[in-house]
Amino acid sequence: xxxxxxxxxxxxxxxxxxxxxxxxxxxxxxxxxxxxxxxxxxxxxxxxxxxxxxxxxxxxxxxxxxxxxxxxxxxxxxxxxxxxxxxxxxxxxxxxxxxxxxxxxxxxxxx
Amino acid sequence: xxxxxxxxxxxxxxxxxxxxxxxxxxxxxxxxxxxxxxxxxxxxxxxxxxxxxxxxxxxxxxxxxxxxxxxxxxxxxxxxxxxxxxxxxxxxxxxxxxxxxxxxxxxxxxxxxx
Numbered sequence: 001x002x003x004x005x006x007x008x009x010x011x012x013x014x015x016x017x018x019x020x021x022x023x024x025x026x027x028x029x030x031x032x033x034x035x036x037x038x039x040x041x042x043x044x045x046x047x048x049x050x051x052x053x054x055x056x057x058x059x060x061x062x063x064x065x066x067x068x069x070x071x072x073x074x075x076x077x078x079x080x081x082x083x084x085x086x087x088x089x090x091x092x093x094x095x096x097x098x099x100x101x102x103x104x105x106x107x108x109x110x111x
Numbered sequence: 112x113x114x115x116x117x118x119x120x121x122x123x124x125x126x127x128x129x130x131x132x133x134x135x136x137x138x139x140x141x142x143x144x145x146x147x148x149x150x151x152x153x154x155x156x157x158x159x160x161x162x163x164x165x166x167x168x169x170x171x172x173x174x175x176x177x178x179x180x181x182x183x184x185x186x187x188x189x190x191x192x193x194x195x196x197x198x199x200x201x202x203x204x205x206x207x208x209x210x211x212x213x214x215x216x217x218x219x220x221x222x223x224x225x
Binding site for chain 1: 115144146151152153154155156159169170201212213214215216217218219
C-alpha cells in the first residue's frame with residue numbers, strides 16, 4: 001500500500017509570515033507529484049504538477065520543490081495572507097494507478 | 112466555461128434506497144474518477160474510468176457502481192446505501208490518465224445516509 005504523508009497536519013500563522021510544509025512519498029515508481037489547494041466549501045484546485053527531480057515551480061507567492069530520490073516535496077508560501085487559508089493536498093502519481101492523496105495540511109492565516 | 116458538475120450537491124436519504132449522483136464534464140476529458148472524503152482521511156478513490164466503456168475499481172469500491180456510456184458523464188450509483196457511505200463525494204476529470212495532467216474537481220456532493 002502506497003503511503004503519502006503530509007506534515008504538519010495543521011498550521012496557524014500570522015498574516016505576513018512565510019511558511020512551508022512537507023509531502024513525503026515513495027521514492028520508487030515515481031511519475032509525478034501533484035499539489036492541490038482546497039478551500040473550505042469549494043473543490044480542490046490544482047496548483048502544481050511536478051515531474052523532475054530538483055523541479056521548482058512557482059505561482060505568485062506559492063512555490064514548490066521536489067526531491068524524487070529521497071521522496072519529498074516542500075510547498076512554500078511567502079508572506080501568507082488570510083486568503084491563503086485552505087487545506088493543501090499532495091498526491092503521488094505512479095503513472096498507471098490512481099493518484100494516492102495525502103491527508104492534507106490545513107493552513108489558517110490569522111489577520 | 113470549462114467545468115465539472117455534480118448533482119445533487121446535498122442529499123439526505125435512508126438506508127437501502129437506491130440513489131445516483133451524476134457527474135458531467137464539458138472538457139472532452141478521457142479520464143474521470145470518483146473520490147470520497149472522510150474526516151481524518153485523505154481523498155480516497157472509489158472508481159475511475161480511462162475512457163468510454165472502460166471502468167476500474169479504485170481503493171474503496173465496495174457498495175458503489177459506475178458506468179461510462181458517454182465521454183462526458185460518469186454517474187455514481189449506490190444500489191443500497193448504508194450509513195457508512197455518509198461522506199463528501201467528488202467527481203474529477205483530466206485530459207488523460209497516461210500523462211501527468213491535473214485533475215479538475217466538481218463542487219462535491221454531501222451525502223447523508225440515515
